[in-house]
Amino acid sequence: MNFCPQCQSDKIVKSGVINSRQRYKCKSCNYFFTVNKLGKKIDQYYVTKALQLYLEGLTYREIERILGVSHVSVMNWVRKYNIHKVQNTGFHPTYKILNQTELEQFFSSSENTKGSGMIVTELGDKFMMIKWERFKE
Numbered sequence: 072m073n074f075c076p077q078c079q080s081d082k083i084v085k086s087g088v089i090n091s092r093q094r095y096k097c098k099s100c101n102y103f104f105t106v107n108k109l110g111k112k113i114d115q116y117y118v119t120k121a122l123q124l125y126l127e128g129l130t131y132r133e134i135e136r137i138l139g140v141s142h143v144s145v146m147n148w149v150r151k152y153n154i155h156k157v158q159n160t161g162f163h164p165t166y167k168i169l170n171q172t173e174l175e176q177f178f179s180s181s182e183n184t185k186g187s188g189m190i191v192t193e194l195g196d197k198f199m200m201i202k203w204e205r206f207k208e
């Protein structure tokens with residue numbers, strides 16, 4: 072199966088021939104491309120991580136920076152999987168990228184773990200810790 076190089080959608084249609092190369096159009100993002108540029112499918116791992124981070128309150132740009140996938144892709148996945156962020160005003164997430172040792176050091180101090188919720192998720196060879204803190208009055 073083929074995928075749009077810009078947004079990884081599989082909703083592509085043939086759209087004429089340019090310089091004797093088949094041209095395609097992506098119906099999701101309206102991007103035109105030739106067969107040479109056909110995208111490789113992005114690992115489902117990154118799709119899952121991106122949606123996880125989106126639900127945690129990170130912006131598209133932040134997710135792009137962290138995962139190295141285009142924010143356009145993330146926007147398309149959010150639409151494709153019909154993900155709705157929960158409205159939240161009382162907490163804000165911060166995140167850190169840590170290696171194994173840094174993670175251990177972080178958790179060894181109760182100052183770091185008191186009064187906030189956290190999740191740790193694998194991110195390549197490191198870990199990402201998302202921490203929720205109440206807005207200070």
Ligand SMILES: [Zn+2]
Nearest residue numbers: 075078097100
């Ligand atoms: Zn596309």
